[in-house]
Amino acid sequence: MDILLARQPIVDRIGAVDAFELLYRSVKQMNVFDGDLATMDVLTNTLVHMGVEHVAEGKKLFVNFTADLLKSDLIHYLDPKRFVIEILETVDIDTEMLSVLHSWKEAGFTLALDDFVTDLLRQHGTELFALIDLIKIDIEAIPTREQSAILHIVRRNYPHIKMLAERVETHEDHTRCLDMGYDWFQGYFYAKPMLMKGKAVPPQLPVLLKMLKWLDTDEKYDEVIDEIEANPYISIQVLQLINSPGMGLRNTVSSVRQAISLLGFSQLKSWISLIVLREMKLASPYEWSNELL
Missing domain, CATH: 3.20.20.450 (EAL domain)
Structure with missing residues (x-):
């Protein structure tokens, strides 16, 4: 893309x-x-x-x-x-x-x-x-x-x-x-x-939406990590987020599991929500999409 x-x-x-x-x-x-x-x-x-x-x-x-x-x-x-x-x-x-x-x-x-x-x-x-x-x-x-x-x-x-x-x-x-x-x-x-x-790999919205549901509870911790590790688009975004200057880390994080541990479920959910909103609004031609979202 x-x-x-x-x-x-x-x-x-x-x-x-x-x-x-x-x-x-x-x-x-x-x-x-x-x-x-x-x-x-x-x-x-x-x-x-x-x-x-x-x-x-x-x-x-x-x-x-x-x-x-x-x-x-x-x-x-x-x-x-x-x-x-x-x-x-x-x-x-x-x-x-x-x-x-x-x-x-x-x-x-x-x-x-x-x-x-x-x-x-x-x-x-x-x-x-x-x-x-x-x-x-x-x-x-x-x-x-x-x-x-x-x-x-x-x-x-x-x-x-x-x-x-x-x-x-x-x-x-x-x-x-x-x-x-x-x-x-x-x-x-x-x-x-x-x-x-530039080029971007399109995200898999069903996977993102499923993860948002899982992120409501700590019970799906391992499932969230597995899904992210299996999805290069989301993995790259999570790692780039945790390694951004604003996070203030001294050492580079290269593990998705470590990144999620440092971010916490709350910040991870906010970031995935932003990606979902952006991609759904880009994909939908309908005027009512804003209200539904």
Whole structure:
């Protein structure tokens, strides 16, 4: 099975690449774009099929997060030293979400506000912006004068926040954004998103669903291990998960049994649930599949 992923460089004021934003690409396009599925696909392809070190090349990786994914268990599976969490403009910043963002911040993640609008400055104060490390501004969507006002307010009231200009398309855009004092830059002027290709072995959904049922109890411990060891797709994912930098292990784990012992049934169930959801949503053409899932 072919898999696709795109990444676009984010550069500093001297043009050095500091990070990449990961972007969803797929051989099979979704009829209706699903932000949750797109991000799950990006993360699965990065962490499992291509390898985070190959994709990142030592840089930080920006990934878009919806409200549902911010509230999910993904906080436990990602390396805060590698991933920057982009909070989409569709996320409603209320009391519950502020608490969720606080959890991500406590876990050590860098938080970025995507497609920033002036209303956020009017509606929120220190409670939100103390948690934010970076603000992305679409220079095509916001007039230059309004951009200047936003930069001035942020620098004056929240000096820890860095500013990123996105959709920088021309040399004139680049020069103007430099003069305005942006810290980072992203757009076609520097580089278009680069397509990365890979191969993935399709999972066996019946096996995954059977394991999810078994994972409700400790009684099926040996059966779960046998199924995983017999399925190369799942074995590779479990071993790559346990050996990812976010797990903090000093030595490489090469045994599925040892990996499951270290992960525990709870984390293993969460990871398999994510794979099942992703694959079922990709496989189903029906609009009611979301409700059933």
